[in-house]
Amino acid sequence: MSDFQQIKVLVPRSICNVSENIDLFVNDDGLTPLAITWERGVVINIEALDINELDEVKGILFPRFVEAHAHFDKSFSWNNFPNLRSDYENALSVNLEEHITRTPKKVIKRAKKSLDYAINNGYRAIRTHIDTYLSQDDQIWNEIFNLRKEYTDLLELQFVALAPLEFWGTLNGEILAKKLTKNNGLLGGVLVPPFDKKSINSSLSNLLELAMRFNLGIDLHVDESSIQPGRGINLLLKTIDKLNCQIPITCSHSSSILLLKNKEIYKIGERIAEKNIKVIALPLTNFWLLNRDQHHNSLQRPVAPIKQLQKLFVDVSIGSDNVQDPWYPFGNFDPFYLMSHAMPMLQINPWDRLSLSAILNAPSRLLNLNWDGVISLGCPADFVVVEGNNWGDVFSNNLKRKVFIKGNWYQK
Numbered sequence: 556m557s558d559f560q561q562i563k564v565l566v567p568r569s570i571c572n573v574s575e576n577i578d579l580f581v582n583d584d585g586l587t588p589l590a591i592t593w594e595r596g597v598v599i600n601i602e603a604l605d606i607n608e609l610d611e612v613k614g615i616l617f618p619r620f621v622e623a624h625a626h627f628d629k630s631f632s633w634n635n636f637p638n639l640r641s642d643y644e645n646a647l648s649v650n651l652e653e654h655i656t657r658t659p660k661k662v663i664k665r666a667k668k669s670l671d672y673a674i675n676n677g678y679r680a681i682r683t684h685i686d687t688y689l690s691q692d693d694q695i696w697n698e699i700f701n702l703r704k705e706y707t708d709l710l711e712l713q714f715v716a717l718a719p720l721e722f723w724g725t726l727n728g729e730i731l732a733k734k735l736t737k738n739n740g741l742l743g744g745v746l747v748p749p750f751d752k753k754s755i756n757s758s759l760s761n762l763l764e765l766a767m768r769f770n771l772g773i774d775l776h777v778d779e780s781s782i783q784p785g786r787g788i789n790l791l792l793k794t795i796d797k798l799n800c801q802i803p804i805t806c807s808h809s810s811s812i813l814l815l816k817n818k819e820i821y822k823i824g825e826r827i828a829e830k831n832i833k834v835i836a837l838p839l840t841n842f843w844l845l846n847r848d849q850h851h852n853s854l855q856r857p858v859a860p861i862k863q864l865q866k867l868f869v870d871v872s873i874g875s876d877n878v879q880d881p882w883y884p885f886g887n888f889d890p891f892y893l894m895s896h897a898m899p900m901l902q903i904n905p906w907d908r909l910s911l912s913a914i915l916n917a918p919s920r921l922l923n924l925n926w927d928g929v930i931s932l933g934c935p936a937d938f939v940v941v942e943g944n945n946w947g948d949v950f951s952n953n954l955k956r957k958v959f960i961k962g963n964w965y966q967k
């Protein structure tokens with residue numbers, strides 16, 4: 556039996572690396588028809604189809620997706636821990652109630668449910684935060700680390716230990732950091748108002764020093780707020796300067812920056828670019844939780860200023876954040892759910908290169924994966940093919956998809 560497989564599909568032109576000599580037809584939606592051939596899970600040929608062959612095209616092809624920011628330790632906990640006020644403060648207090656009842660078994664069950672959805676829906680890698688307390692339950696982390704091995708053929712996992720900042724100055728913090736180095740982990744925390752400047756400065760220094768010592772990346776929830784715009788990122792930038800810190804840093808959310816004047820956004824953006832800090836915009840939770848008023852609608856929707864940051868060459872990813880937990884009651888680890896909500900919210904066009912890059916390529920770079928999601932010779936045949944021939948079909952309700960993992964149609 557031949558191992559060759561070929562598929563004739565439309566592919567967003569901006570995520571294809573095909574020979575400049577090929578004359579490509581590109582439709583108004585920025586999609587180009589290609590015949591893609593693979594053998595033993597690797598793409599060995601890409602041919603341009605011409606306009607007369609469009610009838611043979613079966614669907615639109617995407618690289619399998621990468622989730623830049625998830626919380627699979629609490630996903631699907633909404634039923635037991637609903638946040639009916641739908642604001643940030645109440646999400647936090649319901650989250651703390653959930654912590655009291657947390658066991659390794661419950662966490663692993665939620666994580667596995669999340670992973671099954673994610674794989675079926677078309678993800679190939681996920682960076683997820685895991686709530687971590689001052690006195691840490693080792694058992695949860697050991698089982699979380701085992702999941703990485705268990706799912707390694709289907710999906711890559713990266714963990715951020717989301718702890719109170721002061722945790723990273725304790726012995727337990729150091730012990731966990733050491734374990735994270737062996738398990739593709741990162742150090743995490745929350746940097747949002749109210750700020751106690753003195754204690755935050757010392758905690759931030761401890762965190763950065765620990766990360767430098769173990770050569771670990773950092774991913775912080777920064778400025779997820781509608782007050783004190785940009786205060787968190789400014790404190791972080793000062794500490795980075797003070798310690799001359801060179802480790803990779805991700806700022807998740809960075810929402811309140813948007814409330815600054817455009818001139819100030821660019822000033823902070825320039826410093827973010829200069830430090831090579833990566834940003835993750837999380838429009839779903841930001842639009843749901845922040846600046847909420849039970850009686851009035853407001854146009855103020857703090858979310859990372861993607862367009863300004865991209866203009867300054869900051870690598871911005873768009874992520875989903877929470878799924879059916881006190882922070883966000885909807886979603887099911889579906890990249891098309893994310894795209895179809897995030898694009899209208901952020902006014903970014905699916906036919907523009909930078910919009911797709913934030914969803915398809917930037918997250919791969921963020922997780923430092925082997926493949927950046929660009930369709931090219933030698934790339935893995937890790938695809939999601941959806942029925943349809945324009946973006947309207949992709950963002951409709953009845954999406955039919957096929958997921959290919961290492962060249963094989965994944966059917967569960």
Ligand SMILES: [Zn+2]
Nearest residue numbers: 624626776876
């Ligand atoms: Zn988050």
